Amino acid sequence: MGCDGGTIPKRHELVKGPKKVEKVDKNAELVAKWKYCALSQEKLKRPIVACELGRLFNKDAIIEYLLDKTAERPNTEVVSHIRSLKDVKELNLTDNPAWEGERRNIKGDCYEDMHLAMFICPVVGLEMNGKHKFFYLQTCGCVFSERALREVKTVICHKCGDPFQEEDLVVLNGTKEEVDALQKSMEDRRSKAKTAKKSKKSKDAKVCQTQDSTADSSRSSSVNGASSRGISSDSAPGPSSSGEYLKSLKAPPAALAGSKRSIQDMRDKSETFKSLFTSHSSAKRSKEQTSNWVTHTPYHF
Ligand SMILES: [Zn+2]
Known part of the structure; x- marks a missing residue:
């Protein structure tokens, strides 16, 4: 265990101490x-x-x-x-x-x-x-x-x-204290911005509401105009009360609503007009008249 030259190692040379914290x-x-x-x-x-x-x-x-x-x-x-x-x-x-x-240190020699x-x-x-x-x-x-x-x-x-x-x-x-202060002011700023945004939003909503109400009032005024017109045209034949007049205004004309109603049921249309449509009795074929199937192939044309 002795080193060359006869020296005797001391304890600290053999035992490793605790690691130094880097x-x-x-x-x-x-x-x-x-x-x-x-x-x-x-x-x-x-x-x-x-x-x-x-x-x-x-x-x-x-x-x-x-x-x-x-x-x-x-x-x-x-x-x-x-x-x-x-x-x-x-x-x-x-x-x-x-x-x-x-580029200064590109050679790594300085x-x-x-x-x-x-x-x-x-x-x-x-x-x-x-x-x-x-x-x-x-x-x-x-x-x-x-x-x-x-x-x-x-x-x-x-x-x-x-x-x-x-x-x-x-x-x-900055130092830790400076960063902490910055953090705090940042949070303050953000919460302030948030509340400002919120108040702006509610203000916008209010504006929307008032716009809606003005639209409503204009609509009702037009209805009023219509009813007053209805009242003024009392002498004309037709619905006399403004309520009925409004109803007739609201109800679409019968011809337009006819998508569900069959043309054949319309009393005011002539028989000739009705015969134009496939729903007319003249267009209906008996069983003998209808073929089983019709095959159209391009060769026949
Ligand atoms: Zn500047």
């Missing part, structure tokens, strides 16, 4: 959030969208998820609050001029700087690499560093000039 490099995890889609875990590439909780996604991944929500895929818990593309905002990011993309970011703040030039706090505007999707927003107080977007309010700012990849 620490996740906090820094690497943070950097990954800014470089990879939170859903597909692929590298972020335009078009990039952010959700109401400030997570970054590739738009393709979100579309794919929305098209088939039932498909089994990892990380779906990060997008469970996204119901449609309306719940994400396409970001208006500013390219980092120092970023050379993937050190990839973890902190070199693809995007920067358009105002103060800070890199979007997880070291600094960044916000996006829900109104226009432009992205700024916190420093820019703090140093240049403004109510219009630095980049596109759209007006915005404090509540339109969403922190990107």
Whole structure:
């Protein structure tokens, strides 16, 4: 058991201790959030969208998820609050001029700087690499560093000039507390939108009802007109009471209703007219007159 050279191994050299818990490099995890889609875990590439909780996604991944929500895929818990593309905002990011993309490290012979970011703040030039706090505007999707927003107080977007309010700012990849706050405001917003929708719906229904009632009243007024006409034509022969007049108006003419009544039964039609139809007695054949069957073959014509 002794090692060459006569040394005696100590206990800690022979007995393995409890496994060390592998620490996740906090820094690497943070950097990954800014470089990879939170859903597909692929590298972020335009078009990039952010959700109401400030997570970054590739738009393709979100579309794919929305098209088939039932498909089994990892990380779906990060997008469970996204119901449609309306719940994400396409970001208006500013390219980092120092970023050379993937071709820089194509040979793999140079050190990839973890902190070199693809995007920067358009105002103060800070890199979007997880070291600094960044916000996006829900109104226009432009992205700024916190420093820019703090140093240049403004109510219009630095980049596109759209007006915005404090509540339109969403922190990107925020801390747990920040995400919790965003979640709460998102829920508030959604419940508010729901009640607004409901009240609008009931208002619509009311409008429908009033329209119906106006239609009803117009109909009844026309009936009234008819009855008044009936009353005014009292001197003319025919039903004198307006009620009977209405009945006669409603009842279709006898000739039109004759689909069920046989023409042969009509008293006002002449015998000649009746004989035109197969239901006339002259059209009926006796048993001898009717052949057993008639075969029409094309050869006989
Ligand atoms: Zn903007």
